[in-house]
Amino acid sequence: MNLILLGAPGAGKGTQGKTLSETYKIPQISTGDILRANVRSKTQLGVKAKEFMDKGALVPDGVVVNMVVDRIRQDDCVNGFILDGFPRNLNQAAVLESTLREMGKKIDLAIGIDVERKELVRRLSGRRVCRKCGASYHVIFNTPVNIGMCDKCGSEIYQRDDDKEETIEARLKVYEQETLPLIEYYGGKGLYKSIDGIGSVDKITKDIMDAIAKGSSNS
Ligand code: AP5
Ligand code: MG
């Protein structure tokens, strides 16, 4: 099963992707997480990407697309994968499609997690993330059992550099301009399903799993 999680910054792609990955035993491929790992270890790619990420802008397609293609070709993706944060514009979607076609694969479903703007800002401004495994928490809505420590792996949790108010606004704008057209792109292929992203994390997971069980309107 090859799945895409679509949704605005803060919609819950990372949160849901993690659980889905554990449930279906297929990797979650978060371009944001891969880029942040590169920023942290100061690779050439990371140094370049940071300039864009700090502004809330998209990192150039060339960089991100190669990163994802390399990742999808790895052995652990043979039974499927969950893309979180990719594709993010029509060009990335087109390259993904042609790459998968060459590999004899395809996207089975694109799930959009729907959350209103005011709630997105609330979620992003209170978010904390695990430095090691990338699990997402929230200072009010989704607190870890031990303050400052990840429930899943025990590592330190921190606030992302791009979760500042001005950067959040920029990211939401980029989402509306660049990423929103993907709803129509996948909708036109009969591959899009939208899920209400308001409610408990578990309820949303269940709704996504129900949508996966029903499959796309193509299958
Ligand atoms: P990326 O890391 O992908 O960030 P994003 O798209 O802005 O999305 P987020 O990770 O902020 O949100 P999320 O949907 O994962 O929400 P989460 O589950 O954490 O990208 C970062 C940057 O990298 C980009 O700006 C860009 O520069 C670059 N980049 C990445 N991919 C790229 C690409 N393909 N092309 C070019 N550039 C790229 O949840 C958010 C918060 O809400 C958490 O606190 C969580 O605990 C809480 N929460 C989750 N669910 C619920 C719920 N049901 N109720 C209440 N709270 C909840
Ligand atoms: Mg995320």
Ligand code: ZN
């Ligand atoms: Zn962790």
